Amino acid sequence: MAHKEVVLRTKDLKAHYVLDVPGGKKIVKAVDGVDLEIRRNEIYGIAGESGCGKSTLMKTLYGLVNRPLRLINGSVYYSKDGGAFDVFSLRKPELRRLRWTYMAYVPQGAMSIFNPVIKLKDTYSDFLGSHLRGKTEDEMFAIAKEHIDQLGLPVSILDAYPHQLSGGMRQRVAIALAALLRPSVIFADEPTTALDVVVQRGVVQLLKDIQMSLHNTIILVTHDMGIHANVADRLGIMYAGKIIEEAATVEIFKNPLHPYTQFLIDSLPQFGDTGERASAPGQPPSLADLPTGCAFHPRCPKAMPICKVEAPDMTVKGEHRVACWLWDEGGVA
Amino acid sequence: MKPILEAKDLTKVFFRGSLLARDRIVAVDNVSFTMNRGEIFTLAGESGCGKTTVARMILGFEEPTSGEIVYENEQERKDKEKVWFSQRIQAVFQNPFETFNPLRKVEGYLFETVRNYQLAQNRADAVELIDQKLAAVGLSYQEVEGRYPSEFSGGQLQRISIARALLIDPSLLIADEPVSMVDASIRMSIVNLFRRLRDELNMGILYITHDLATAYYLSGQIAIMFRGNIMEMGPVQEVLMNPRHPYTQLLRESIPEADPDRKWQGRISIAETEQEEYLRQGCKFAGRCPKVMEICKNQVPDTVLVDGIHVKCHLYKGTASEVEGVRAKPV
Numbered sequence: 001m002a003h004k005e006v007v008l009r010t011k012d013l014k015a016h017y018v019l020d021v022p023g024g025k026k027i028v029k030a031v032d033g034v035d036l037e038i039r040r041n042e043i044y045g046i047a048g049e050s051g052c053g054k055s056t057l058m059k060t061l062y063g064l065v066n067r068p069l070r071l072i073n074g075s076v077y078y079s080k081d082g083g084a085f086d087v088f089s090l091r092k093p094e095l096r097r098l099r100w101t102y103m104a105y106v107p108q109g110a111m112s113i114f115n116p117v118i119k120l121k122d123t124y125s126d127f128l129g130s131h132l133r134g135k136t137e138d139e140m141f142a143i144a145k146e147h148i149d150q151l152g153l154p155v156s157i158l159d160a161y162p163h164q165l166s167g168g169m170r171q172r173v174a175i176a177l178a179a180l181l182r183p184s185v186i187f188a189d190e191p192t193t194a195l196d197v198v199v200q201r202g203v204v205q206l207l208k209d210i211q212m213s214l215h216n217t218i219i220l221v222t223h224d225m226g227i228h229a230n231v232a233d234r235l236g237i238m239y240a241g242k243i244i245e246e247a248a249t250v251e252i253f254k255n256p257l258h259p260y261t262q263f264l265i266d267s268l269p270q271f272g273d274t275g276e277r278a279s280a281p282g283q284p285p286s287l288a289d290l291p292t293g294c295a296f297h298p299r300c301p302k303a304m305p306i307c308k309v310e311a312p313d314m315t316v317k318g319e320h321r322v323a324c325w326l327w328d329e330g331g332v333a
Numbered sequence: 334m335k336p337i338l339e340a341k342d343l344t345k346v347f348f349r350g351s352l353l354a355r356d357r358i359v360a361v362d363n364v365s366f367t368m369n370r371g372e373i374f375t376l377a378g379e380s381g382c383g384k385t386t387v388a389r390m391i392l393g394f395e396e397p398t399s400g401e402i403v404y405e406n407e408q409e410r411k412d413k414e415k416v417w418f419s420q421r422i423q424a425v426f427q428n429p430f431e432t433f434n435p436l437r438k439v440e441g442y443l444f445e446t447v448r449n450y451q452l453a454q455n456r457a458d459a460v461e462l463i464d465q466k467l468a469a470v471g472l473s474y475q476e477v478e479g480r481y482p483s484e485f486s487g488g489q490l491q492r493i494s495i496a497r498a499l500l501i502d503p504s505l506l507i508a509d510e511p512v513s514m515v516d517a518s519i520r521m522s523i524v525n526l527f528r529r530l531r532d533e534l535n536m537g538i539l540y541i542t543h544d545l546a547t548a549y550y551l552s553g554q555i556a557i558m559f560r561g562n563i564m565e566m567g568p569v570q571e572v573l574m575n576p577r578h579p580y581t582q583l584l585r586e587s588i589p590e591a592d593p594d595r596k597w598q599g600r601i602s603i604a605e606t607e608q609e610e611y612l613r614q615g616c617k618f619a620g621r622c623p624k625v626m627e628i629c630k631n632q633v634p635d636t637v638l639v640d641g642i643h644v645k646c647h648l649y650k651g652t653a654s655e656v657e658g659v660r661a662k663p664v
Contacts, residue, residue: 049516050487154605156341160465166607167380196379197587201605204589223517226589230596250593267521268591276528277550279521283486326426 001106003159006079007185007217008038008061014170015060018067028288030069032241034068035314040184043211043218045249047225047233047264049284053241054221055108058189061219062105063087063095078103078185100131104113107192109175114162114200121158122179128254131181144180151209168199172206175318184309185217186210191225204231229253237261240295242311247320257322294325302326337505337537338368338391342400345386349608358611360386364398366554370504373527375548375569378558378586381607384541387558388509391539392424405504417660422534423498427510433482439493440477443467446500466496470526476587482488488519488636495526506530512547520547527551547589549573557581559609560617567642577644580618616647624648 012035017028030053038044046150048054056069065071065088075086080102087095099105107113113121124144125137132140141158148155153172162170173189178186188207192200208231211218220232228235228249236246237258245258263280282299285291291298297307306325315327345361361383368374376384389395391402405421411555426432433439443463446452453459464474470492482490491511498506508527512520525549530536547556549569555584556566557580566580577584583601604610610617621628628647638647 047582157605160605164606164608166604169605172603173645197545197589198379198583198601200589200601201587201597201601204597205600224589225591226431229591229593230589253591253593264517265591269521269524269546270590271546271588274550276525277521279525280344283435283488283519284516 006038007040008079008219009084010034010036010061011074013060013076014072014073015065015069016058017069019057026288029053029241029290031060033288034074034241034242034243036061036236037064038185038217038219039234040217041211041231042217043207043220043231044064044141044233045228046219046221046238046243047223047228048065048238049223051284051287052238053237053287057188057238058187058219058221061087062103062187063090064105064293074285079301080184097176098125099180100178100183101182103185104178104181104187104196106175106178106186106188106191108193110178110191111167112173114170116162119159119161124158127180129175147170147180148173148176151206152212153206166199168195168202171195171199171203175203175206175210181185181216182214183216185219185222187219189221190223191220192222194222200227207231224269237264240290241287242295244296244324244325245320245322251302251320257320257327258296258324259302259326262298294323295332334369336367336403337370337372337405338539339367339403340387340400341403343387343390343397343402344399345383345390346398356380356608356612358366358608360611361390361397362615364556364558364561364563365400365514366522366556366563366566366663367555368537368539369506370537371531372554373531373538373540373552375540375552376543376558377542377545377548377555378627379543381560383561384558385509388424388507388539388541391409392422392507396559401596415623421503421505422505423501424507424509425491425494425498425501428514429487429494430514432494433490435482437481439480439482439490440474443477443493443497443500445463446497450501452500458567462500463496467493469499469530470496471522472496486516486519488523491515491523495523499530502534505539507539507541509541510605513542513544522608524551526594545573557584560607560613561634562617562645563643564645565642571640571642577639577642577649579622579624579648583621583623610654616645 012033013031015031016032017030019026046054061076071088075088077084077086101166109122121141124142128140128143144158145155148158153176157165157173173193192203204227207218230317232249234248235252236243239260245261253265256265267277267279269277285295293309294307294311297303304325311327312323312325314321314323343361343364347358347360349356349358350468365389374388376387378384386395390397444459447459447462453462460474467473467477472492503642514522515523528537528551531538542549552569555561555569555572559580565572565581576585610620613620615631616629616634619625626647634645634647636643637649
């Protein structure tokens with residue numbers, strides 16, 4: 001991609017859940033040292049299993065850090081109008097003004113966000129009414145209609161109650177709502193999970209349409225590597241609160257460097273091949289009780305003595321970054 | 334060899350809405366299939382296609398509106414001996430976190446099954462039997478003893494619930510979306526477990542899923558359901574690699590492949606409501622079918638045999654022999 005203007009930058013971002021438990025505190029290291037540079041005009045995918053911290057990373061990037069989640073280290077810089085701002089230095093009203101207009105967040109299970117007792121057009125006018133001043137009901141309805149139509153969704157849904165729509169259509173309306181005010185950055189957390197394959201394809205189609213028409217940035221979190229292969233321009237693989245590998249999507253699938261990424265890709269069954277597929281041994285670690293050194297070492301077939309002691313730093317190979325001792329300068333690779 | 338399970342013209346009708354304006358939803362519409370021992374049979378389709386209703390009828394949770402289910406030993410089922418029936422058929426469900434009561438130790442479920450079926454004389458025998466079944470799923474009694482569901486991962490819990498089902502040596506295991514809540518890296522360990530159960534214990538497994546990739550990997554026969562109807566049925570190799578029904582073709586194309594060189598091509602439309610498709614006259618898929626013809630909109634297609642594959646589509650009318658006894662009734 002020609003465009004390399006960075007829209008979101010983090011450095012050593014750490015956000016932990018600090019829980020009071022009998023006899024002390026329990027610390028869940030959900031985001032534990034994440035460096036990201038996400039660009040304008042791209043779909044950036046974040047992949048990882050449940051419990052690896054990817055939803056918490058989303059919330060932190062969006063500035064939604066509420067107790068028991070606490071920001072431990074780092075900042076989240078967004079570029080806007082030639083300058084940059086740190087999402088954690090903003091006061092609440094400033095942050096509220098930016099939400100939905102500059103950045104929007106589609107949480108997991110977004111299809112159940114709608115008020116079940118009002119029609120969708122009322123949800124739309126509620127939403128528009130709280131973000132745009134001085135519009136009449138009719139003007140707002142016209143905006144909603146035009147928006148729905150542009151995205152290729154049937155305009156008749158505005159007259160429906162949420163329960164009358166299929167799950168896939170509700171999910172698409174929720175995503176469309178997030179794009180209504182043309183935000184520069186959209187976070188989508190597991191937007192295709194729990195949907196059927198045909199509906200997944202519809203949701204992905206919509207995300208791509210939105211990105212193409214707004215030329216903005218979409219950050220897509222899902223555990224489904226098939227979805228990432230289809231939409232993401234670049235891909236970050238998350239494991240135990242850290243990004244352990246990052247590269248262009250094609251590069252990740254063609255040339256995965258981290259043993260965990262290799263497992264993620266190799267364990268997927270492929271059509272036309274019924275040969276036995278291996279799965280990664282063991283379980284993902286608990287974020288409250290991480291192994292020493294590299295968090296993947298207890299499951300890693302290539303673990304070396306150093307992996308148990310010290311966590312590897314990112315090794316940068318052009319556009320491909322990987323955190324693994326195998327690829328560290330002076331490693332055996 | 335006698336089939337382990339035979340569903341004949343299975344139909345289930347639900348009513349929705351108020352007394353005056355109610356919709357008649359045919360959740361399962363004349364579904365017929367046969368399963369043999371040592372076979373994994375997949376019932377695949379999107380949510381709301383009726384596949385779970387079929388499973389519930391087989392398990393006896395739901396009474397069919399019409400049609401019948403014939404088990405390996407038909408006579409005993411007719412005597413309403415549900416005890417016999419449950420001794421031979423076991424089920425594993427979708428969400429392992431909902432299967433177990435969070436306040437109860439996991440081992441309690443295993444001992445309860447042993448007690449209910451009087452599988453052991455004393456506690457030592459029971460522990461031995463439980464340990465043996467847990468070993469079959471890659472766990473041990475030591476790992477499970479005294480622990481609560483929250484101390485296990487979803488994959489482990491799912492394997493424990495499979496071990497519980499194995500306690501009574503079932504001849505048929507019904508697995509309703511057993512891996513959809515389990516993480517990718519663990520998923521294959523469960524899927525591989527099903528393959529082992531089939532090969533080593535000669536167990537029949539009814540695998541209900543929307544995930545065609547694991548269906549392909551696991552099963553022999555597959556039936557593709559859509560809005561209550563079996564649209565296509567046959568050997569998995571044929572149905573998924575060379576789909577004949579336009580709906581199967583759409584499903585097959587829509588599976589996201591983990592290969593950035595093979596992205597989705599073309600655009601699709603999806604239904605506004607599920608009800609609209611259930612209430613449709615003619616072929617239920619007509620509203621979204623790329624090959625729709627005039628006849629599809631008002632006449633329900635018959636199921637025809639094309640090269641040994643059952644296909645319910647007007648496109649194949651006249652090109653093949655119609656299947657006796659599975660002609661669809663007009664709704």
